[in-house]
Amino acid sequence: xxxxxxxxxxxxxxxxxxxxxxxxxxxxxxxxxxxxxxxxxxxxxxxxxxxxxxxxxxxxxxxxxxxxxxxxxxxxxxxxxxxxxxxxxxxxxxxxxxxxxxxxxxxxxxxxxxxxxxxxxxx
Numbered sequence: 001x002x003x004x005x006x007x008x009x010x011x012x013x014x015x016x017x018x019x020x021x022x023x024x025x026x027x028x029x030x031x032x033x034x035x036x037x038x039x040x041x042x043x044x045x046x047x048x049x050x051x052x053x054x055x056x057x058x059x060x061x062x063x064x065x066x067x068x069x070x071x072x073x074x075x076x077x078x079x080x081x082x083x084x085x086x087x088x089x090x091x092x093x094x095x096x097x098x099x100x101x102x103x104x105x106x107x108x109x110x111x112x113x114x115x116x117x118x119x120x121x122x123x
Contacts, residue, residue: 009033 006015011028019026023035 006017006020007013008015008025008028008030009032010030011025013025013027015025020032022032024031
């Protein structure tokens, strides 16, 4: 089976599928139309994402899509910051509140017991 050959739209050279996957023609060095279109799409997506981030009021720069054919997906941006640190702070605050409420309840029970003991002692 012979591999199917494709032609360069500019110089007409026969290209294999592997050569066609590149960014430009190896003979005339003209950028392939599909690669140029992917670069245009990446620029448009970056512009739309920047507008959405500005409208939403997120801090920091929006993620950027690389203008490469077969670019890796962008890393997600976390608008909430360091979530692990926030969870630790929340747990510490909850422990302090729980200890305060527990001490207050025990103190009230002791005070109520003292009042009851004083009332019974005076009778």
